[in-house]
Amino acid sequence: MYEAVILYVLAATEILKEGKNITNGTAVTHKMWNRTFEGMTGNVSINSNGDRDADYALMDMNPKTGIFEIVAMYYGATKQFVDIDGKEIHWPGGRQGPPPDTPPCGFDGSECPETPRYAIFTGILTGLLIVLTILSLFIYRHYKFEAEIASMSWRIKQEEVVINPSFKRHFGSKMSFTKFSGSNSLSCGSLTLGDQSRQIFTKTAYYKSTLVAIKPVNKSKIEINRQFLLEIKKMKSLQHHHIARFIGACVDSPIPFLITEYCPKGSLLDILENDQIALDWMFRYSLTHDIIKGMAYLHGSEVRCHGNLKSSNCVVDSRFVLKITDFGLHSLRVYEENVDSYDYWRRKLWTAPELLRMPNQFNEGTQKGDVYAFAIIAHEIVAREGPFYLGIPDVSPKEIVENVKHGQKPPFRPYLEEEVCNKEIEEMIQRCWAEDPTERPDFQALKSVIRKLNKDNESGNILDNLLSRMEQYANNLETLVEERTADYLEEKRKAEDLLYQLLPRSVASQLIHGESVTAEAFDTVTIYFSDIVGFTELSAESTPMQVVDLLNDLYTCFDSIIENFDVYKVETIGDAYMVVSGLPVRNGTFHAREIARMSIALRNTVMSFTIRHRTNEQLKLRIGIHTGQ
Template sequence: MGVRGLVEGGDNMEIIYQYDKKSGHLVAINGTRWPLNGSAPLNRPACGFRGENPKCHQRGLTPESSITTIAASTTAVALIAAVIFIGMCFIRRHQQSRSVNWLIPANQVQRYFPSFGTYETTGSSHSLHSRHTKTGTLAYRNVYVYGSQLVWCRSGQLNHGTTHLSGKLIKRINMRSALKHNNIVDLVGVALEKDKIMIFSQYCPKGSLYEIIEEKPSWLSWDLKTAMLADIINGLAFIHSSDLKFHGALKSPNCMVTNQLVVKLTDFGWPKEMTIIGQTVLNKQNYSRLLWTAPEILRNSGAYPTREADIYALGIIMHEVVFTVRPFGIFTDGMDTEVIQMVHNQSASPYRPFVKTSDPVIPIDLIFAMQHCWAEDPLERPKIAKVKLRLMRVLRFKDNYMDRVMRKLKHYAEDLERQAMERTQELRVEKCRNEQLLKTILPATIADALIRGFSVEAEIFDSATVAFVLICDFAEIILQSSPWEYVTFLNEVFTFFDDLIGEYDAYKVETISGTYMLVSGVPVRNGTLHAEYIGLLCSRAMLCSEKRIFASHQLKLQIGLHSGSLAAGLVGLRMKRYCLFGDTVNMASRMAETSSPQHIQASESSRNLLKDSSKLFCLLRGDVPVKGKGIVTTFWII
């Protein structure tokens, strides 16, 4: 018989002691050593297995005394641990309450009175008073000043008369303060005043969605309605995905509207240990608070808010926004109690808002989504993610109303810019046309001066040549043709003359009946070349006219020209004309009158300017009687 055990450095059980029958003792094999004192334990304990050895009694080591000693020691250790734990919790809560960045001293916040522009410190006895609105929403009309910003004040009262924030409430406020989203109201801070709590949040100047629907329904275009629904759904989706899990008080009075017409959700995240002032007792003034409450919450006053209850409230808000009505279409204040009672009652056909499906503007899928949200069974109500996905598909919203407005304004600006560019181009073209037209009516230099805004003064020209072109037998031509025919004839003849003028330095002064008047050397001086230009132009006109026949009459021209000094300038305000004045004009007219058909008659002054010309030849005609001038020597230009 032996005792097996592990040997140092080994993994197997081996016999380390052998029992000696003669001596009645265990004999160690291979120098086995016992732990502690190096010897094997006694076969029988010193005090016996039950402490029956009298020697042990004399030393006070009874079993009862040992148990008592152990129990007393354990209790003392537990009490010490409990005291240490409670102290650490108290210190931690104290440090936590002192280190929160949202805690605001009450004396740093002042009441704002916009009508007087004055402030009032919140430390006064009536600083927590608030004014009711039609929906019973309190304190949102209380505007305060904190630092340099305006904030909304929401007043509450701590339960059980406590004067400090519990760890649970601090944790809740920390969670609420950490939530940042474009569609939820930012928490600015919290102030304490005895057993009351003041919650300061972001200021939304446009008020609540409920107030806009009731007081300013004309604001709500369809685009704005869909944008507001998108904001509410986005804000609620963010809250449901946060640590808060649910809103708990979703209603249109808690949907605040900013100056940019963005809807932000508020009044959520507060535990039951904090009671919002005015919400504990239901009466006729605040009974309307329950119009957005889910039926399962109405039937169980101790029920805790849920996400499903938020979805029910969302359906009621959707009905308000889409149809621009109060909750359930209520039109008098006395209907609130009756409506809430009907919603509270369980029946096969639950009471819900009336839905008009005949409006072609409202998508039918939106109505179905609305009705799905306020289903009687909470389990049948959709999740907020499903509502968001469905309405995105129906309403096709991707951004808020101001983004849509800015996008439309951008498109409008781009379209306006494009139209402006087109109109500018059209204006340039039209301006060019007008300038060209003006240059056909007036000399180019005179027209340019007028276009630039300069005034044109009358001038004296020392040397210029004036010519008159007469159509022979013009009176007979008129008698033998219709007005349309002879006007067409004149247009063809004078257009031909205009084309010739474009090739020479000459200007068409005017046309009178069958007479065409032109000049060279005015308004642009060209030395003595004006006589040659007029002579060449008239010679070409004479040659081309021989090939034209109209009303059985061959076109014949009778031309006269004269050179001399004259005055020229603009005449009139309307239909301005550049007119020539002086004896030179009269003499040129007499030269045309005394000329012969298909001949060009020139005065002696014109002949003197042409005598050195290599392109024209002047032949003496002789003395010709001229009205007002007597006998005048004239020449033929050939």
Template sequence: MNEWKLSYNRITVPTKEMEKKSQSHRSLQSGPSTFTSISAFDGEDSIFKVALLDNDPILITRHPPTLLSDSCHNDCVKLRKLDHDNVNKFLGLSFDGMDYVVVWRLCSRGSLLAMLSKSVISTDSFFVQCIIRDVAEGLNYIHHSFIGYHGRLTSACCLLTDTFQVKICDYGMSELTRISEMKFKLWSAPEELNSPTSSNTKAGDVFSFAIIAAETISRRPAWQIYGESMNVEDIVARIKKGGAIPLRPHLQHDISDVPPELVALVRNCWRENSLNRPSMDFICEQMKELMNSGGHTNLMDHVFAILEDHTTSLEQEVEDRSKELMEEKKKADILLSRMLPRQVAERLKLGQSVEPEGFDSVTVFFSDVVKFTILASKCSPFQVVNLLNELYGSFDAIIEEHHVYKVESIGDGYLCVSGLPLRNGHEHIKEIVEMSVRFMEYVESFKIASLPREKIQLRIGVNSGPCVAGVVGLSMPRYCLFGDTVNTASRMESNGKPGKIHLTESSFKLLEEHYGDSYDTESRGDVIIKGKGVMETFWVHGRRDRDWDTGMHSSVIRERSRVSDKHESTG
């Protein structure tokens, strides 16, 4: 009989230190904390606080001490026995502390008012109808119980379980003193505001229900639409005043998905004359008809159906995004492979360091556009950029057909290498020479759009030998070549002639030894090379018996080259 009497010693109200410890503990475990729901009741509009009853989470309201009648004691016994899906469980009353404390079962998602104020979730029409139906069913149960009415119904005392079921709370216990804040009078009926003696009626509850339903339909606190133009006192005064067109919440915003019958029902519930408001029995019957016409009657079934559709949509979206991600990854890999050799790029992506590596035999290529400065002076900057883009874009396409790595292009200069980072035996000389021949063939037919009468000529230098390669830089890493082989190849280019492929003796011997039958070569003779002294160098005129210019026989080409060299030496 006295189960409702609770000792205050059994109740623990969490402090900030306890909350911090709980949050710290929760970060170290996957299970929920005792204080998981504290934040749901932290708002200034909450009339409840989360506490513990023998280490079980509960909700409490505090009240100033007062003398309770025997009737109130009997009511507490009856309140413990109330049981309905939409009425929150009364657990008991503690009156041996400094305040009287009413204890209720915890609803983890907080109040309906908090949910609407924070726009925590996206709701559809069926969700809205379920919320309103739950409030109606709970209030109807209270109207048919020994309590008879609620008397202070607001969306702040409509609590939500983890399954979004509404449970009405803070009912009964009419002898306890409550601090009546002005903001909670926004749910009060006009007759209750004007005459305290006519308060606590079922018709007043119906008016409060209408305000809650309007909030749920518009997905926001009912009087929020008036914003700063009217404060709480102004709104309460307008409700009390009444008149031919009394002040009521707006229902014109975002309600296109709500049945018009529900909107009409809400408007009937907040009529100025309390005698014209429907009963909760009638309201519940109307809600049942509305819900049955929609197909679903259970909110969680509806939520699961939505989640299933959402899951399917998310799976498709994830698949699409994954495809997009793979495409972007491919683009990034392609871009990275143009900046660094693929093997080097893969190691960098894995976070591995790339140590400098020595190579015994590679072939280095340098090229330069002859008289590029003169050509550039005849073009605008945009035309120069377009010229180089078109020319080097075609060169890059040729490079991709050979085992050659493009190290860099600076202005009109071009640096390539074969034989690293993947060693290819002695094939590097063939790859570089064949690429050089292709370059020469291409520029013979290349037309400068802005200078149709001008011709592009290349000067190419090639050298073979050992070198060291490695990645230099962090923010903008570059794969660089080091060694005398690179310097000598550069000298071959600068000491070459327009339209000529200039080889060192080391490159010539490698080419002749392995591919002598494939290419037409000729000794240029001894040439003084800056920093190197006298060197015998060689020309590559093209593939055997074929020149990249007009297809002339190689003997003709050699004779022209010999006469030209003789003329230079005598000059």
């Protein structure tokens, strides 16, 4: 209805611009033909007959799962039939293609002469041979499948995994792993841009000289049954550019653990929470596109869905390619269920409302639930304010989860500012976290949406995309180095200024340049020493802060005056003020003159000086001078 109204408005507008009568239905109709415009569901194309060139999805039932899957797309505007990668049509009877439009002998058999008996006999034998061949192939595949399961190639011995000794205590005293080349093989850390080779974001180890990520299983013993073996085989068969590779599992350890591909840049959550990493919109679209491609592959595989998708389960490798991890094997991914803990409720921030309302926890999740989790992650990428940012402080994860679960109207969702992202991204996120799961698009449909926003990052231009990502990372490093250098220079200047205030400039300069300071003797100098008359009685009758204000005002005034003379202030102790002339820079016989003139200036200043808390009282200064050679 929306697109029909838009089409009519476009045609009627042209009629009015041409000065024609809008009530002429024929003229308006002809203006609707041969037209293409952007509608709610994408491009809308009307051909010369007034028919819409619609897009169609060809769906085929997967015989293994009994579920219909999209295997091809027909685009009406371009008249193209495009196969979906990794999908095939299961034709009846084991055919490799569609049947002919017309049977070879026609629909009634009139196109073929009567078949001789020997041909019938030959056909029967051929059919039996084909059936036997298919049956043999089926049996072979069955035994091959069972042999692969029984081989347990995923099983890794604990001796093959090299773990840092500092973490052996987490795996029990029975672990007899050795240290790998003196390096830290298993550790945890945060993002450190200065030294890429030491970036460790999760527990790691070395397996066959390759750094891998390990995830301890919160179970003392793993039951290896057929269901478990089938899940493991599904995990091992996944091979995709945006899926973290599952390597195997060690089930012989006191605390079993899974081994997966290690991505040195950390999780998406690590990157988004690091303010030192600048992410332009091309970079953000690229990360979002990687998630969509990885999840589209995962949903089309035997695993079917993730069930625990969140930003901490999206990891980034050394080439800034995002990969999905921590999927499958849900029976092993068990958390400590402390319903009063912060972590328990925080883990549910990415859970769809329909799953929160289930009485029993559904670990496997659903595909529509994964789309909802993707919307929360996409909002994290856009806002960079953490998961489920609401724009208001002091909202606990438990309150957020309860509000989402109760299904408010409008639905309780993160705060999405219109000026932060463009309209397409905002609409995509809102569709993905819709309250009704049937209104959420699938990841195949999201591919076309993000592809329009990320035209410069097509999969056919991987090298340019990689170079662009590495250039962005290098720019981040340069900016960080500049900021750190500026901070260092500022702190260095402050330290030097403080040193110049404490020591003579010549002595301070020698210390700054790392030179040794040699003691000197000055034969001809004049020393000035003064104190406040009656300071003891004045202090006894004043508060500590009043005394501090008095001395601060007085000596700030003195310091500004002595700058006009060739003198050096030695120190101030209490109400005592000590100044010398003739050092550290010798001035011949002028030292006495400089001190005398300075003393007169200070005395004149004291005559007009006002004490804050005793404005009617005159301050008196006692001055002493000693000069000699």
